[in-house]
Amino acid sequence: MAGIGFKLNRMMQNESISGNILAFTYSTIISAGPWIITSFTLYLLLSKNFFLSAFKIIANISNFFGISLIKTNAFEKIINDYFSVALVYSFVFSTLITGGVLMVISRVISDNIYLKKYDNIFSDTLNIIFFTNIIASFLAIIFFIFNPNSPLDFKLSFIYLLVSLCTLWISAVSAVSTDDYGKYLIGFAISGFSSLIFAFIFGYNYGYSGSIFGYGLGISAGSSYMLYIIGNNFGFSFNFDFTWFNGFKKYWTNLLIGTFYYFALWIDDLMTWYSNYGRGFKNIQGFRLSFIYDSPMFVAYFSTIPTMAMFVLVLETYFYKKYKTFYNTIIEGGSYTEIEYAKKDMITEMKSNISMVIKFQLIITVILFLINEILDIMGMVTISSLILRIAVVGAFLNGVYLMITLLLLYFDFRKEVIYLHFMTFLINLISTPIILNIYGINGMGYGYTIAFLVGTYLGYNLLLKKLDKIIQIEFNRQKTSMPKGYVVEYEDIKKYVEEK
Structure with missing residues (x-):
């Protein structure tokens, strides 16, 4: 990520609109x-239309070389x-x-x-x-x-x-x-x-x-x-x-982090595929899909692309500068007041960046939601478009959740991220089949959304608590050559002197 950050910072050095647009595009x-x-x-x-058009072009080229392609059922064949x-x-x-x-x-x-x-x-x-x-x-x-x-x-x-x-x-x-x-x-x-x-x-x-x-x-x-x-x-x-x-x-913790996150991400799909709302296939034993659920979820995931782009941009530029200043102050032996000031400045920048990314994603989510509702008013509603209503909300929460967990990893809170991912996975695993059994198709996507809602709420609070104590945490992480001993409180010394 460091190489990405250097390039983004160079693009944004002159703070021009063109530089910012170029950095966002990159x-x-x-x-x-x-x-x-x-x-x-x-x-x-x-896409069948694209396929048939491509087939026509390839068939014409093949005919030119004396090779005949039969168009009948070509799409279904492939x-x-x-x-x-x-x-x-x-x-x-x-x-x-x-x-x-x-x-x-x-x-x-x-x-x-x-x-x-x-x-x-x-x-x-x-x-x-x-x-x-x-x-x-x-x-x-x-x-x-x-x-x-x-x-x-x-x-x-x-x-x-x-x-x-x-x-x-x-x-x-x-x-x-x-x-x-x-x-x-x-x-x-x-x-x-x-x-x-x-x-x-x-x-x-x-x-x-x-x-x-x-x-x-x-x-x-x-x-x-x-x-x-x-x-x-x-x-x-x-x-x-x-x-x-x-x-x-x-780095066994990293192995668990990645595994639990993807299970938390996909478990609702797997549960839906193998529910009464999934579809089996003749002559393909064990495989099932649920097209009415998979299609809107795919569209919803696409809506998070701008969020990820914006997050990488602010993380590797604005936030990283404050992050680097904080740790440089510690490494260079700054006073406690200087370190505390750098910490507060870093946290303020982080909150500002999170707020900006959330607002940015919220606009996209609302636009997609409104488009879906307009199609509903026009009588173009389908079961998948009904599921899309909750899917875009779930994808929005997933984007924020991923942003928060990546920030936790930025400060090397790996075990905390494992607990978050595992908890989110369990909530999705348990809530999805329960909601499907109670509400049927109308409940699709709610288990996923609830899981990432809870994960986002707990993750953000955990992040703030950890950063509030980040100075103590970082000093406790350092290995010292001092022998183990005991601590004497000032009040105990004062009491001892008064007794003497």
Whole structure:
């Protein structure tokens, strides 16, 4: 994040409108660019109108070279239930599997950069990818053992897609540490558009298994480019060893933080899929989806992109300056009054930044909510649009919750974040099925929203309490060479003197 902060600060140095707009655009690209590229690719792939137009162009080109493509049922041949199920499940479970891993590897890479052990980065990345993919494949095989009634080619292509996505997420974290953000985004662009093309080509020739495999192949193309970026910046040195495992032992709290957050994020989807409001698929045993719930939640998540961009912008510019001043005052031996003043200044800036980001996101949430209501008035309401009402509120709270927990991590309150994530996960896990059973479709999204409402409220209060005592906390964190002893209170000394 430091490299991002330096670039953002340079853009905002002259405090001009153009500089601020450029900084916000840059922040959006870095924080949400990969998500935008991936989502846009999926939209194009699953859009029948786009598909048919693309097919027509490709068919004309093929005819020019004497190759005849049959248009009949081409869309259904490539885009079908098998492909949709594989895509959704591989995306969800790849984030669940790698969520904690990414939190650890980011810290391990940071340590290696700080210690200038650049040769370890490429090697550690490949080793972690290898062992994570073994775990992912093992879990997928266990799932298929309990749900055997699916075609073998579907099982194999699904496992490949799952593994390719796990590889992409891990290699992306290492690639962004190079500070070469242009090439980092090119990597995601390669993944997005290669997966689009390969899914089309392989799907047309080999059906659903071809489209799944083709999509995974495109993802692998982007991952390969990112691994090249890592090696080109830090060296292609590789040793097959377990030294990376020390990072997992040292930062086991990071592993739990990432894992619990993604479970808190996805558990309501899983509960809805396997409720009475989910839909099973013929010949794909064990897989279920709920399109009436998944679609509005996807739209709601998209509404948080500006929040993440704005948060990265203010965190790495305005807040970071106060944060750095506070810790520099401590390190340089400032007086207690100076440290206390720096602390208050930092907290004031933090509150101001949080307020600004919340107001910014609130405007977007209200606009999306009003658009949904206007469509309702025009008679264009659907079940999904009703769910969207609460989904945008839940996504808004999730964005604020994530912002607060990241601030807690900024001050290294890792165990506190674990408790928050686990509590939010439990609330979502328990409340979602209860509300669904009582209110049915009308209750969709409320468990998710309630969980992040409680998490946001408790997280913000915890953050304020911790920062109120941050001076004592930081001094208690320091290791001293003083021997253990005891404390004598001034009042006790005064009493002893008076007695004598």
